[in-house]
Amino acid sequence: MENKKIIKLFKLSAELMELHDENAFKVRSYINAVGALEQVEEPLEDMEQAQLEGLTGVGKGIASKIVAINTTGSFEELDQLLAATPPGVVEMLRIKGIGPKKVRAIWKELGTETVEELLEACEQNRLSKLKGFGAKTQENIKQALLFTQQNRGKLLFAEAESSAAELLQEIKKALPAAPVELTGDVRRLMEIVEALQLVLGTDSPVEAQEALNKLEVLQEDEKAAGPFAWRGVHTPSGLKTEIKLVPTARFANEVLLCSSAPEHLALAYKDNKSLLSLACGKGYASEEELYKAAGMAYVLPELREGTTEVQLALENKLPTLLELSDLKGSLHNHSTYSDGAHTLEQMATFCRDMGYQYLGISDHSKTASYAGGLREGDVLRQQKEVDELNKQLAPFRIFKGIESDILGDGSLDYDADILATFDFIVASIHSSLNMDEKKATTRLITAIENPYTTMLGHPTGRLLLRREGYPINHRMVIDACAANNVIIEINANPWRLDLDWRWVQYALEKGVMLSINPDAHHTSGYDDMRYGVLVGRKGGLTKEMTFNAKPVEEVEKYFRERKEKI
Numbered sequence: 001m002e003n004k005k006i007i008k009l010f011k012l013s014a015e016l017m018e019l020h021d022e023n024a025f026k027v028r029s030y031i032n033a034v035g036a037l038e039q040v041e042e043p044l045e046d047m048e049q050a051q052l053e054g055l056t057g058v059g060k061g062i063a064s065k066i067v068a069i070n071t072t073g074s075f076e077e078l079d080q081l082l083a084a085t086p087p088g089v090v091e092m093l094r095i096k097g098i099g100p101k102k103v104r105a106i107w108k109e110l111g112t113e114t115v116e117e118l119l120e121a122c123e124q125n126r127l128s129k130l131k132g133f134g135a136k137t138q139e140n141i142k143q144a145l146l147f148t149q150q151n152r153g154k155l156l157f158a159e160a161e162s163s164a165a166e167l168l169q170e171i172k173k174a175l176p177a178a179p180v181e182l183t184g185d186v187r188r189l190m191e192i193v194e195a196l197q198l199v200l201g202t203d204s205p206v207e208a209q210e211a212l213n214k215l216e217v218l219q220e221d222e223k224a225a226g227p228f229a230w231r232g233v234h235t236p237s238g239l240k241t242e243i244k245l246v247p248t249a250r251f252a253n254e255v256l257l258c259s260s261a262p263e264h265l266a267l268a269y270k271d272n273k274s275l276l277s278l279a280c281g282k283g284y285a286s287e288e289e290l291y292k293a294a295g296m297a298y299v300l301p302e303l304r305e306g307t308t309e310v311q312l313a314l315e316n317k318l319p320t321l322l323e324l325s326d327l328k329g330s331l332h333n334h335s336t337y338s339d340g341a342h343t344l345e346q347m348a349t350f351c352r353d354m355g356y357q358y359l360g361i362s363d364h365s366k367t368a369s370y371a372g373g374l375r376e377g378d379v380l381r382q383q384k385e386v387d388e389l390n391k392q393l394a395p396f397r398i399f400k401g402i403e404s405d406i407l408g409d410g411s412l413d414y415d416a417d418i419l420a421t422f423d424f425i426v427a428s429i430h431s432s433l434n435m436d437e438k439k440a441t442t443r444l445i446t447a448i449e450n451p452y453t454t455m456l457g458h459p460t461g462r463l464l465l466r467r468e469g470y471p472i473n474h475r476m477v478i479d480a481c482a483a484n485n486v487i488i489e490i491n492a493n494p495w496r497l498d499l500d501w502r503w504v505q506y507a508l509e510k511g512v513m514l515s516i517n518p519d520a521h522h523t524s525g526y527d528d529m530r531y532g533v534l535v536g537r538k539g540g541l542t543k544e545m546t547f548n549a550k551p552v553e554e555v556e557k558y559f560r561e562r563k564e565k566i
């Protein structure tokens with residue numbers, strides 16, 4: 001099991017113990033273990049008891065539990081806790097904004113054991129009467145429940161991607177002679193995947209269906225399936241799955257049809273002719289041939305959204321999209337100075353060893369006390385360490401930054417003399433998220449107009465599948481960034497992917513640069529930059545318009561000149 005998954009089991013155990021009101025010291029020991037395990041780079045699954053005990057902060061007890069996880073996938077205490085908790089109550093632990101203590105009250109005092117009952121209790125205004133809950137908490141819980149209900153059965157792209165790749169391999173193994181391709185949400189790089197879709201070329205669909213039904217990872221839904229479409233569930237991911245079975249001669253046509261937004265297919269490329277009518281006609285050998293027949297350049301699946309891509313393809317002016325290898329550094333990252341898992345030095349050397357030229361460190365600011373935000377003294381202490389590390393690690397460069405909270409009135413939360421000490425400032429909203437569009441937009445624009453703001457962090461604060469973002473007027477926010485020369489980040493954390501790809505094109509039209517920021521709280525977080533690149537590509541982002549595709553000298557010059565203008 002991956003380290004991340006092992007750590008998750010300990011987190012769950014701590015939550016369950018708190019839920020069952022167990023000894024606080026015992027709960028603490030699990031939370032401490034989580035902190036210690038997050039520091040471990042080597043795979044825990046390869047370690048023996050003695051080796052595990054040698055890790056800092058890992059005692060005998062935790063070590064033996066890891067050994068148990070490595071052999072059985074779980075450990076006894078966790079199994080007992082789960083057995084003593086109704087599954088619906090375990091599910092409640094995932095509701096944003098309530099901790100185990102509140103869940104305990106809901107379970108024990110309200111006698112509610114499923115999320116459906118909890119939603120009913122909210123609707124009947126019973127939850128607000130429980131001690132420690134008010135009308136506001138009730139409303140928040142209700143919204144969170146409705147949100148998750150809507151999103152059940154969907155997965156983040158980052159979670160669905162590997163499942164899709166595994167399924168593709170399984171099918172290729174089972175039907176080695178048949179052409180098969182992933183289509184749908186995954187191929188179009190959608191941020192949320194609602195279903196796995198594939199197209200399989202076969203001239204004997206009955207046999208193909210039989211072969212698919214033999215795959216252990218697939219569970220057929222007989223009612224939904226048809227002679228030319230296998231339908232059911234991919235059991236490891238829980239995603240609905242559809243595999244279209246088409247004659248080999250029509251394979252490429254169907255792949256194109258299933259990998260494009262309807263708006264893309266509907267756009268006319270000549271007179272009344274659309275790609276839809278073309279793809280429904282005679283069979284082509286490849287998608288490339290099909291676009292060629294339409295007299296246009298090949299359009300990558302991620303761009304097939306029906307915006308400007310057909311026109312651009314006709315004029316052969318499609319952008320050369322950003323690649324992960326274009327990125328030269330990583331801005332917006334956290335260290336142990338605030339809520340990161342690794343020290344500044346660890347974050348810097350890891351980033352350097354990945355081949356990057358620079359790291360922008362931007363820990364949380366003082367208002368974010370829940371995340372260990374930096375007080376003024378901490379800021380100066382960190383900057384001194386940056387100076388020392390920059391001497392040691394040159395030519396690698398650490399830029400001094402901060403993720404400054406945008407306060408309720410839109411101001412940043414340090415005085416100007418402290419703000420002036422940073423090379424760059426990422427301004428983000430983390431608190432009072434319940435705002436209407438006008439309030440949120442004004443709050444952001446005030447921060448954008450602050451001359452110290454270099455970058456706007458995660459513009460809407462959304463957490464995909466978990467929490468809707470606050471509503472903002474994207475157009476006004478992007479216009480303000482253009483007017484004030486503020487970069488917008490594409491927060492590359494798979495839960496965020498914020499700025500949304502649907503607004504990338506507008507930002508580019510306005511000349512606003514975008515930065516692919518991993519918001520890493522752990523050295524493994526740098527890998528998320530890949531998801532940010534995919535989102536950028538989907539919006540048509542090029543290397544030229546990506547701020548962290550600039551080499552270190554240019555970034556240094558940009559930050560310096562921008563500060564001189566204040």
Ligand SMILES: [Zn+2]
Nearest residue numbers: 403428457458
């Ligand atoms: Zn943030």
Ligand SMILES: [Zn+2]
Nearest residue numbers: 332334403519
């Ligand atoms: Zn952050």
